[in-house]
Amino acid sequence: MKIDVEAKPSYGLAVVTLDKGESFISESGAMVAMSSGLKVDTKFNGAGDGSFMGKVKAMLVGLARKFLAGESLFINQFDAESDGQQVMIAPTLVGDVEKIRLKDGKKITVQATSYLGSGKNIDVGLIWGGFSMLFGGEGAFFLECTGKGPLLINAYGAIEKVEINGGYVVDTGHVVGWEGDLEYKIKKAGGWKSTLLSGEGLVLEFTGTGTLWLQTRNLGSLLGWITPQLPG
Amino acid sequence: MQHEIKNKPDFASLHVFLDKGEAVVTESGAMMGMSTSLKMETNMKGGLLGAAKRALGGESLFLNTYTAESDGQRLDVAPSTPGDIVHLPMSGTGGVMVQSGSYLCCTPGVTVDSKWGGAKSFFGGEGLFMLKCTGDGDLWISSYGAIHPIDVQGTYVVDTSHIVAFEESLTFNVRSVGGLKSLFFSSEGLVCEFTGTGRLWIQTRNAPALAGFIHPFRRVKTNN
Amino acid sequence: MQIQVHHRPSYALAEVLLDDGETVVAEGGAMVSQDTHVTLETSASGDKKGGLMKGLMKGLKRALAGESFFQNRFTANGAPGHVTFAPTFQGDIVVHEMSQAAVMLQSTAYLCGSPTIELDTKWGGAKTFFGGEGLVMLKATGTGLLAFNSFGAIKEIEVDGEFIVDTGHIVAFEEGLTFNVTKFGGGWKSFIFGGEGLVCSFSGKGKLWIQTRNSTAFGQLLGSKLPPREA
Helix, strand or coil, X not given: CEEEEECCCCECEEEEEECCCCXXXXXXXXXXXXXXXXXXXXXXXXXXXXXXXXXXXXXXXXXXXXXXXXXXXXXXXXXXXXXXEEEEECCCCCECEEEEEECCCCCEEEEHHHEEEEECCEEEEEEECCHHHHHCCCCCEEEEEEECEEEEEECCECEEEEEEEEEEEEEHHHEEEEEEEEEEEEEECCCHHHHHHCCCCEEEEEEEEEEEEEECCCHHHHHHHHHHHCCC | CEXXXXXXXXXXXXXXXXXXXXXXXXXXXXXXXXXXXXXXXXXXXXXXXHHHHHHHCCCCCCEEEEEECCCCEEEEECCCCCECEEEEEEECCCCEEEXXXXXXXXXXXXXXXXXXXXXXXXXXXXXXXXXXXXXXXXXXXXXXXXXXXXXXXXXXXXXXXXXXXXECCCEEEEEECCCHHHHHHCCCCEEEEEXXXXXXXXXXXXXXXXXXHHHHHCCECCXX | CEEEEECCCCECEEEEEECXXXXXXXXXXXXXXXXXXXXXXXXXXXXXXXXXXXXXXXXXXXXXXXXXXXXXXXXXXXXXXXXXXXXXXXXXXXXXXXXXXXXXXXXXXXXXXXXXXXXXXXXXXXXCCCCCCCCEEEEEEECEEEEEECCCCEEEEEEEEEEEEEHHHEEEEECCCXXXXXXXXXXXXXXXXXXXXXXXXXXXXEEEEEECCCHHHHHHHHHCCXXXXXX
């Protein structure tokens, strides 16, 4: 399997090339174009097994993801029936797409709305970030990804990688994901006056060592900017 | 102080590296991330009147000043509009007029003033104003779209919703683009004719067009 | 005439360089900036022949295709001149040299071009591209330069055989390709739940231009988060 990401960082497009027998999973609605030798199967977005209870659990998890986190209820699995089959995948939002290679023992945590696609051997689990995260203005759901293979994430804006060694403070609206030995705390941006008036609100303070992925725009600011310009 | 602009022109981000005592001033809400030894202070810059003038200029009332309390501090800045960032070094001679929504960040030696005279006619009621930036230091401007610089020598015409900034040495005149028929049918609307010698920065997209595109997708109000 | 494209793929700007006396035709509202000695003339059709009624009919057909009613003709007078154009959306611009094959364009993709290019509204027929993507394709014939725009980045694909594209991502294609609209995934489950709806299967040999984002889906995503509007 080969994955090339084109048109970074504004309209990232992942071009996935599969050989016979290989598979790729993506969010529903993300397919832009594909070769004719790919079989498509649509499933509920939950890592359930094939049993009845597994399917029920998958459905509940899928529903939780949809209504609380904005992820789609369904995923598409593309299976190649011959060599050199291509599927091109893109998110709905304008912005970057990044490919991350997961290895055994590595765990990546991403914003629930940032999941775009992954290889078959990646496990994606839903975690609840806690109530304080909700007040940070972003969704409080995160996805924990483990396993072996490729993971595709998307963002509104360009994705910037920041290596943390010590401490770093981030505006919650700009966090895409992180990995490594990192702890985080929700804090006020400055004193009370700053928190209310600075436009920054709450921030996340990371400590430890690891990698942080940021997006260089946030949807809330875009909406705030365009709303006064809309006709009644 | 050093800076780097990345991800141009699509979702440009500004990264500033500060040593102890150095400071930058940004529009509120623009901080993306920062090192822990940066002190942030929120102020109504220029006193109450200055802040009010600036609010009507399309900028928020408040500016944030980030001061480094030790060496090697990092501040990552991002505008709210999808688009570009350009750095304008200010040397104390000659000012730059900046469209109100395009001010991003500057060093404390640069003064940002809402200029009223003639500014309203600029955008024919689009509700935007021009800010006059003067002083010594660094100024960063942002846009909706990519920023395309044009060196004017003589005269040049620009659609008003595409103007980001221009040097004070240029004089301007707002008019309609063609004859009456063109005004009604060409969809071009108002244009600004610049005269003189100086640099002009235009943006390759305009906000009213985006607002017009999104508008039909909004949910319709229901009356109870 | 030369057309240079800057700032691809996100906020592309088409810079047209005209010789003295040369004209470029553009979609209404697309002009960003121009030299002062470039004059503007607005007409309902691409050529002066045919009289007012024919011109109006063409303008109307184009309006229904999603393009604006009138086209603007920019001519350099007395010296070479330049005009810059940008489309409404964020996105890319591609300049294609037309010679033999006609090009079918998505209704909102036309930006500007040589006056020797004829634009016609082709009614694709009920079986094509419904579902909010736009019923109409514009057909461009003639020789010269044609600049078209997209929402997202434009990717050129040389089709040789068969290739499937989500209908909302089609920008343009050469007339030599035949197309067939089908359900995604071939079965009902994928069609309803797979998020794609209808897709278009192209076969034959020719150029196809796709865009890496879908403006309708993006508009719906943003629109749902904005305050509601008056009816």
